[in-house]
Amino acid sequence: MGAPRRPVPLSGAQAYLASSILTDDVVTGLSPLLRAAPEVRVHGTVRTHRVPRATHLAPTRPPLAADVTGRPMYELNALLREYDRARAYTDHLWRDLTPDEVTWRPHEDSSAIGWHLGHQAHVAHFMIRNLTAAEPSPDPELDGLMDSANPEKFRGALPTVERLTAFRDTVAERVHARIGDIAAGRVGAPDQLTVVGSHLLLALINHEYQHDQWISEVRADALGHPLPPDPTADRLTRVDGYLVLNPYDGGDTAGRN
Template sequence: MFEIPDLLREYDRARAYTDQLWTDLSADEVAWRPHENFSAIGWHLGHQAHVAHFMIRNLTAAEPSPDPELDPVMDSANPEPGRGRLPDLSRLAAFRADVADSIHRRVGAIRDGRVGAPRQLTIVAKTLLTALINHEYQHDQWIGEVRSGDLGHALPDRPKSDLITELDGYLVVCDPRW
């Protein structure tokens, strides 16, 4: 199984790739929806962070949301037409950065043994980081398809790493024993 420092680097690499997919787009492009029942790029960006926050919060430490008003907007359990208005780009970027900082703080505490049950939480953290990375790349696939196919922008090179492979067209972290 991969180690926490490797997985944290991969999480940062996945987030950096996501940023390459959207930070050069206009606010209108980030908010554009191909159909009323499809999500905008901006929703996927917030959803990636929303899921990461809730997973770290529910599996390792109870922390309040960095932006509670965004929680119902970014929750995929809410049907697309009723989710609410997307935040502006700076708020979206701040939300993503705040969640990533929280993940680094909490997983860093686990890595350093500054938690109760450090060995058990190490297993949880490794599994959690693997899921977060794969979730980030899962949504990157859709963002990239809209970016290139619908909005006509070139795609950046996909990240390269010894930890990731491609399955069914998606980048994933996959323990070689799986």
């Protein structure tokens, strides 16, 4: 850059506009910028930068099968199928047990299989109604009992197997209904809720498998029943002894339907 030029007084403005100085300042000085940034516009003697409208600034929508880091994730309907797979495995762990076995626990500071069944459903609907839709609990009387904040010594008075079954089935229907609406775009912010719903479902699936492990221990170690075979699915494995669905474990998936 050359030595700074003294400001031109206002009285000399007309002379400045007619002089070669204007050409040096505007044309010569701005030409490299114009080549580097074509969106720059020169209006008269004022240098301005045209700001695109917000719609021009919005990035191209990324594939919804990827999270914010760009790593591949399951699409929502595929995750719903994995949710059903996890629930089906839970059913294999308890459906052949007697009501007494479902509600039995070895000591006061422990949880019966029935409590885990109710807790899985309670957490699923708690997350659905708080993260995606404000809807009432299917069975409010069970919420306090089935919450993990309830100490184990107070988990003994469980509802009947029929009530537990109805609670679990109703919650699964609500999960499918709400996530189905998101997958089909029948919500106000479908892309935002797709991100929320993907992570929510993944958490619910792995939470289901987490408690399945503890149900398995009561079933096999305390009640003496054989365990069913593990479910099989892409990216379903065991980590620290627990079944875990890891959506980042290779492979590509389709986007939101």
